[in-house]
Amino acid sequence: MITIKNLSFKYKEINVLSDIAFTLQSKEKTAILGANGAGKSTLLNILAGLLPPTAGELEGVPKKTGLIFQNPDDQLFMPTVADDIRFGLINAGLDEEEIERRLTHVLEQFRLTKLRDALCRELSGGEKKRAALAGILALSPDLLLLDEPSSQLDPRGKRELAEQLALLPQTMLIATHDLRLAEQVCQNAVILNNGKIAAIGPVFKIMENDSLLYQCGLK
Amino acid sequence: MNSPFLRLAWTLIYLYSVVSLPAGAVKCAAVFALIPSVLLFKIRVPLRFWLPVFIPVLLLALGNLLFSPPIFAAVLLLKGIGCCLSISMLTATTRIEDILAVLNTLKCPRYFLFQLFFICRYLSLISGEATALLRSFRLKTHRRLPKITEWKFLSGALLLRCLDRSDKIAQAMTCRGFQIETAPLPSARIRLTEIFIALTALALCLILRGLPL
Ligand SMILES: Nc1ncnc2c1ncn2[C@@H]1O[C@H](COP(=O)(O)OP(=O)(O)OP(=O)(O)O)[C@@H](O)[C@H]1O
Numbered sequence: 001m002i003t004i005k006n007l008s009f010k011y012k013e014i015n016v017l018s019d020i021a022f023t024l025q026s027k028e029k030t031a032i033l034g035a036n037g038a039g040k041s042t043l044l045n046i047l048a049g050l051l052p053p054t055a056g057e058l059e060g061v062p063k064k065t066g067l068i069f070q071n072p073d074d075q076l077f078m079p080t081v082a083d084d085i086r087f088g089l090i091n092a093g094l095d096e097e098e099i100e101r102r103l104t105h106v107l108e109q110f111r112l113t114k115l116r117d118a119l120c121r122e123l124s125g126g127e128k129k130r131a132a133l134a135g136i137l138a139l140s141p142d143l144l145l146l147d148e149p150s151s152q153l154d155p156r157g158k159r160e161l162a163e164q165l166a167l168l169p170q171t172m173l174i175a176t177h178d179l180r181l182a183e184q185v186c187q188n189a190v191i192l193n194n195g196k197i198a199a200i201g202p203v204f205k206i207m208e209n210d211s212l213l214y215q216c217g218l219k
Numbered sequence: 220m221n222s223p224f225l226r227l228a229w230t231l232i233y234l235y236s237v238v239s240l241p242a243g244a245v246k247c248a249a250v251f252a253l254i255p256s257v258l259l260f261k262i263r264v265p266l267r268f269w270l271p272v273f274i275p276v277l278l279l280a281l282g283n284l285l286f287s288p289p290i291f292a293a294v295l296l297l298k299g300i301g302c303c304l305s306i307s308m309l310t311a312t313t314r315i316e317d318i319l320a321v322l323n324t325l326k327c328p329r330y331f332l333f334q335l336f337f338i339c340r341y342l343s344l345i346s347g348e349a350t351a352l353l354r355s356f357r358l359k360t361h362r363r364l365p366k367i368t369e370w371k372f373l374s375g376a377l378l379l380r381c382l383d384r385s386d387k388i389a390q391a392m393t394c395r396g397f398q399i400e401t402a403p404l405p406s407a408r409i410r411l412t413e414i415f416i417a418l419t420a421l422a423l424c425l426i427l428r429g430l431p432l
Pocket residue numbers: 011016034035036037038039040041042043070
């Protein structure tokens with residue numbers, strides 16, 4: 001179980017997150033919903049250990065945490081798709097056989113087999129997104145933090161992503177404004193509005209509350 | 220020479236021999252400058268790998284002409300051409316991972332190796348960002364090149380964008396378990412024959428340097 005206790009964060013003097021508190025049960029998938037600038041990416045970066053919270057505490061965050069960045073260009077830094085996926089696997093100290101097995105598996109899973117040796121900077125936006133997802137999922141992290149995983153994907157890509165994410169066993173936190181994805185994958189949802197929690201609860205309950213979604217810029 | 224060790228050893232030996240030539244040894248410098256030129260021509264390295272290096276070398280030699288006799292400038296020019304061409308040849312034929320593997324086997328400190336690796340990655344990042352910046356500039360202004368007064372804004376923007384992106388890349392690497400202390404480095408096998416060939420090349424270079432040309 002992961003507990004977030006009264007977490008706050010400031011960029012310089014500006015409050016970006018204030019008093020965020022909720023718990024994530026293990027294996028549970030939670031959506032973080034919110035309009036642009038609500039603080040979703042900041043929250044994920046804090047959970048991934050990239051930003052230190054200004055106040056508050058995090059408990060039970062596993063060591064093996066995978067973060068998918070909002071912008072796949074930031075995530076793909078090796079020359080080719082295969083090199084990029086291998087990077088994390090090599091750093092995890094796996095042997096060559098296991099690396100190859102996992103690489104082939106995720107390439108197939110994300111329809112990237114043909115792009116195995118393609119240069120990352122020459123991929124289309126959606127292909128980059130899939131390559132970034134593949135690089136993180138190959139590491140099978142215990143906690144998956146996904147920042148707008150469905151942006152830039154075409155309808156088929158979105159559908160397949162939702163199916164794949166729903167099948168994954170990990171605890172998952174998905175920051176998105178794609179309500180359909182949240183409904184298809186997550187059990188719970190947290191709505192952020194201007195850095196504060198506006199609502200928290202089961203996804204279907206939150207989706208029924210039209211006026212709340214409208215108020216928070218999600219409809 | 221299809222061994223990365225030999226290519227690296229040859230480049231280092233060559234650089235040492237050329238850089239340490241006396242300032243007036245114009246014939247010797249010419250012979251040395253000829254070696255990589257011929258090799259580059261023979262292995263058909265694309266123009267874009269080696270042509271740009273002539274610009275700074277030429278500027279350096281011209282600058283030198285202001286302060287010293289022409290013969291010194293000529294030697295500087297030849298030395299510069301030789302060094303730049305030999306490095307272009309190494310980078311055009313050998314992947315940075317292979318160079319790192321050789322240096323790691325030769326027991327170079329890992330901090331140095333990672334620095335080298337990051338500099339190479341950073342160069343491609345800068346060129347990517349510069350291309351994107353220039354493209355958006357052209358689309359906004361319908362001019363091919365910025366005016367002199369505009370360069371300073373563009374280079375400032377380029378610097379900030381590069382810093383930002385390298386920050387993000389560092390984050391992406393730490394997120395995937397990268398730590399300099401523990402990150403695995405590749406290693407290469409260096410055979411006895413390769414060491415022998417490298418030593419022979421060293422001897423030949425030393426002899427060539429010593430010839431009364
Ligand atoms: N590096 C930074 N320095 C200063 N302010 C920042 C920085 N990064 C983000 N902010 C500010 O923090 C707030 C929250 O940003 P964040 O990226 O977390 O939003 P988000 O919910 O992910 O939005 P989006 O849906 O657009 O991705 C925004 O108002 C933004 O302007």
